[in-house]
Amino acid sequence: MEIVNLDHMSANPLLPEVQDAMIDAIKSNYGNPSSQHRIGDRAAEALDQARDSVAGLINSSIPKEVVFTSGGTESVNHAIKGVAFARGDKGRHIVTSNIEHNAVLRSIRRLKMMDYKVTSVPVDQYGRVNPDDVAKAITDETILVSIMHSNNEIGTIQPIEEIARITREKKVLFHTDAVDSVGVVPIDVQKLGVDLLSFASNTFYGPAGVGGLYVRRGVGIWPLLDGGVQENNKRAGTENLIGIIGMGVAARLAAQDMEKRIAKAKKLREKLLRELPDYIDEYFINGHPEHTLPNLASISIKYIEGESVVLMLDEEGIAVSTRSACAAGALQASHVLLSIGRDFADAQGTMVITFGEDNREDDVDKFLKVLKSSVNTLREISPLFNKKASAA
Amino acid sequence: MEIVNLDHMSANPLLPEVQDAMIDAIKSNYGNPSSQHRIGDRAAEALDQARDSVAGLINSSIPKEVVFTSGGTESVNHAIKGVAFARGDKGRHIVTSNIEHNAVLRSIRRLKMMDYKVTSVPVDQYGRVNPDDVAKAITDETILVSIMHSNNEIGTIQPIEEIARITREKKVLFHTDAVDSVGVVPIDVQKLGVDLLSFASNTFYGPAGVGGLYVRRGVGIWPLLDGGVQENNKRAGTENLIGIIGMGVAARLAAQDMEKRIAKAKKLREKLLRELPDYIDEYFINGHPEHTLPNLASISIKYIEGESVVLMLDEEGIAVSTRSACAAGALQASHVLLSIGRDFADAQGTMVITFGEDNREDDVDKFLKVLKSSVNTLREISPLFNKKASAA
Numbered sequence: 060m061e062i063v064n065l066d067h068m069s070a071n072p073l074l075p076e077v078q079d080a081m082i083d084a085i086k087s088n089y090g091n092p093s094s095q096h097r098i099g100d101r102a103a104e105a106l107d108q109a110r111d112s113v114a115g116l117i118n119s120s121i122p123k124e125v126v127f128t129s130g131g132t133e134s135v136n137h138a139i140k141g142v143a144f145a146r147g148d149k150g151r152h153i154v155t156s157n158i159e160h161n162a163v164l165r166s167i168r169r170l171k172m173m174d175y176k177v178t179s180v181p182v183d184q185y186g187r188v189n190p191d192d193v194a195k196a197i198t199d200e201t202i203l204v205s206i207m208h209s210n211n212e213i214g215t216i217q218p219i220e221e222i223a224r225i226t227r228e229k230k231v232l233f234h235t236d237a238v239d240s241v242g243v244v245p246i247d248v249q250k251l252g253v254d255l256l257s258f259a260s261n262t263f264y265g266p267a268g269v270g271g272l273y274v275r276r277g278v279g280i281w282p283l284l285d286g287g288v289q290e291n292n293k294r295a296g297t298e299n300l301i302g303i304i305g306m307g308v309a310a311r312l313a314a315q316d317m318e319k320r321i322a323k324a325k326k327l328r329e330k331l332l333r334e335l336p337d338y339i340d341e342y343f344i345n346g347h348p349e350h351t352l353p354n355l356a357s358i359s360i361k362y363i364e365g366e367s368v369v370l371m372l373d374e375e376g377i378a379v380s381t382r383s384a385c386a387a388g389a390l391q392a393s394h395v396l397l398s399i400g401r402d403f404a405d406a407q408g409t410m411v412i413t414f415g416e417d418n419r420e421d422d423v424d425k426f427l428k429v430l431k432s433s434v435n436t437l438r439e440i441s442p443l444f445n446k447k448a449s450a451a
Numbered sequence: 452m453e454i455v456n457l458d459h460m461s462a463n464p465l466l467p468e469v470q471d472a473m474i475d476a477i478k479s480n481y482g483n484p485s486s487q488h489r490i491g492d493r494a495a496e497a498l499d500q501a502r503d504s505v506a507g508l509i510n511s512s513i514p515k516e517v518v519f520t521s522g523g524t525e526s527v528n529h530a531i532k533g534v535a536f537a538r539g540d541k542g543r544h545i546v547t548s549n550i551e552h553n554a555v556l557r558s559i560r561r562l563k564m565m566d567y568k569v570t571s572v573p574v575d576q577y578g579r580v581n582p583d584d585v586a587k588a589i590t591d592e593t594i595l596v597s598i599m600h601s602n603n604e605i606g607t608i609q610p611i612e613e614i615a616r617i618t619r620e621k622k623v624l625f626h627t628d629a630v631d632s633v634g635v636v637p638i639d640v641q642k643l644g645v646d647l648l649s650f651a652s653n654t655f656y657g658p659a660g661v662g663g664l665y666v667r668r669g670v671g672i673w674p675l676l677d678g679g680v681q682e683n684n685k686r687a688g689t690e691n692l693i694g695i696i697g698m699g700v701a702a703r704l705a706a707q708d709m710e711k712r713i714a715k716a717k718k719l720r721e722k723l724l725r726e727l728p729d730y731i732d733e734y735f736i737n738g739h740p741e742h743t744l745p746n747l748a749s750i751s752i753k754y755i756e757g758e759s760v761v762l763m764l765d766e767e768g769i770a771v772s773t774r775s776a777c778a779a780g781a782l783q784a785s786h787v788l789l790s791i792g793r794d795f796a797d798a799q800g801t802m803v804i805t806f807g808e809d810n811r812e813d814d815v816d817k818f819l820k821v822l823k824s825s826v827n828t829l830r831e832i833s834p835l836f837n838k839k840a841s842a843a
Contacts, residue, residue: 070483094461096770129521132678132688162678268691286554296524299660378488
């Protein structure tokens with residue numbers, strides 16, 4: 060069965076150019092960039108070239124500000140724990156938001172077990188942080204603010220520039236988890252004014268298990284991985300060169316094709332939202348109507364379980380998600396949806412659709428058709444729906 | 452120029468079967484093992500299969516005891532910091548040896564900045580730890596012993612089983628850095644009796660930037676990477692599936708071909724050591740004559756700089772190393788060589804030769820010939836050598 064992939068956030072397919080570059084790297088047997096002889100020279104060159112491409116994608120003018128990691132999760136852990144440990148004697152207070160990804164949430168929870176204090180600011184009904192709340196949360200003990208750039212469940216983009224103005228004025232470091240933004244929307248670290256920014260290669264059709272952390276020059280953080288002198292002494296360990304080469308090519312293409320990709324995703328998303336009322340009723344669209352990722356739509360459908368819809372769609376060869384793959388297996392309702400005011404039942408009835416380069420308009424048509432019949436079937440057996448129907 | 456690679460420890464070439472499996476994985480676009488739909492199913496299967504192969508290589512009977520990481524450095528950091536943080540309230544004392552790899556050394560140095568205490572036991576002239584010294588170093592505060600399985604600069608293999616008997620009796624966790632052993636010599640975690648064991652894929656011709664940490668069932672350690680529920684809740688982050696698939700195939704082949712590989716490496720190493728006196732004089736062979744890696748030879752040549760020999764050999768298309776690639780760029784004399792009693796000058800005159808599957812006997816011949824002329828040239832300009840010569 061040909062599968063319609065509407066869950067690109069779980070796994071973007073590799074672009075053909077990325078595949079070719081990685082296959083070429085595999086066949087080339089590049090060696091170790093740190094070795095002392097010529098076998099390592101080509102490896103070091105390939106590493107530099109990838110770093111230039113990735114720095115270009117986020118408009119860092121100093122490629123060494125990019126530290127290659129094993130993915131978004133490591134980048135986030137490195138940023139948060141690296142700052143917390145390096146500055147622990149200056150203060151032990153961290154400010155974050157209520158709707159962060161688990162990598163941020165659990166890194167910070169870990170630090171709470173080590174006597175760090177946390178203030179988590181709320182978000183409005185669209186999932187947006189109010190920069191004034193961040194300003195008010197910062198104390199003399201605050202060493203770090205970590206607010207995500209865009210949310211992976213509802214797509215809302217935060218006012219990062221405004222928050223960065225506050226953190227700069229208050230001389231507090233600012234990390235943004237931009238894992239779902241880098242390569243999808245324009246990201247300019249100089250314009251944003253952040254100190255640390257996490258990203259992942261697979262978001263822009265590079266390989267999974269590869270990512271990066273932007274560390275503004277002069278920002279002192281501890282490595283998460285101690286050992287050799289790789290990555291400018293910021294991250295020890297022999298590099299995943301094949302993956303990094305793939306990320307480099309993916310970064311170059313993302314920068315080059317960004318406008319085209321955004322236009323395509325927007326068109327699919329708008330079609331979906333425009334036609335959805337013709338297929339189902341009683342649902343919410345989550346997230347901000349304007350400050351949003353172009354490729355993500357979050358829909359809370361009343362009187363159903365999102366998990367059941369996902370299974371029924373899967374039966375028909377359509378891949379969607381109830382939330383990020385990282386949280387699959389966790390049974391609680393999404394903290395993001397509860398934070399924007401959805402109740403438990405509506406949160407459970409939520410689906411996240413993420414579009415990608417391989418989608419076409421008829422993927423939306425097929426999805427809507429199957430969604431309609433799935434929702435109808437599920438509502439027929441839903442006690443909540445039947446209660447409501449008999450009360451009417 | 453055809454390059455003779457006698458520095459396999461820096462980077463082993465990928466085996467053809469590993470290349471094929473990785474290329475196939477790249478073309479297959481497996482998806483995310485954690486996703487909720489069928490795109491992820493094949494990814495999850497591929498991940499399981501790789502885990503079975505890797506568990507087989509170290510004779511773990513419970514594949515979930517293997518946690519995939521981004522390489523040896525992450526494995527070591529995870530083991531040491533993960534135990535230190537999880538058990539910090541029970542005690543803050545760690546026992547290690549004087550000749551550990553930088554990943555261990557610097558992880559522990561990092562913990563010293565966080566109020567952990569360390570006892571480092573010495574080694575004998577062959578680089579071996581005396582288990583009695585470990586027993587004596589353990590106090591009521593000790594939470595972890597970390598002693599490497601084999602040394603990456605001199606090849607010496609430690610009496611891990613004997614040490615494990617002590618740590619078990621004293622109820623202290625035992626981690627061994629087996630990065631240069633797993634896939635090279637038989638490793639049986641059940642027989643060794645260790646609680647944690649680090650390894651890296653590239654040691655056995657898998658891709659760099661991929662590794663694993665064996666965590667014996669029941670051993671509670673904190674994740675280094677907090678976030679999603681991947682790797683049985685022990686290591687968050689979307690997996691580097693392409694790399695892991697490569698490691699799985701490499702592990703299967705390493706288990707299957709181990710005897711043959713050891714025999715081959717031994718033969719080359721013995722030829723080198725047997726014929727060396729015909730080419731140069733005044734040198735030491737470092738490491739234990741019997742308890743040693745079969746594929747490594749460490750030679751300290753008097754009155755020369757190892758770095759200069761490496762450069763001259765490189766000019767002739769022969770790759771060797773003065774020490775691990777991770778430490779290249781560091782200018783200090785090797786702590787390993789100083790620990791076994793070499794003086795500073797002899798430590799600087801050291802070369803590490805590591806054999807691999809692609810070497811042939813005439814590689815040794817070529818190396819010896821070029822080594823002889825390089826050493827002669829360098830000694831002619833060496834003030835130390837000339838002083839000695841004029842004194843004679």
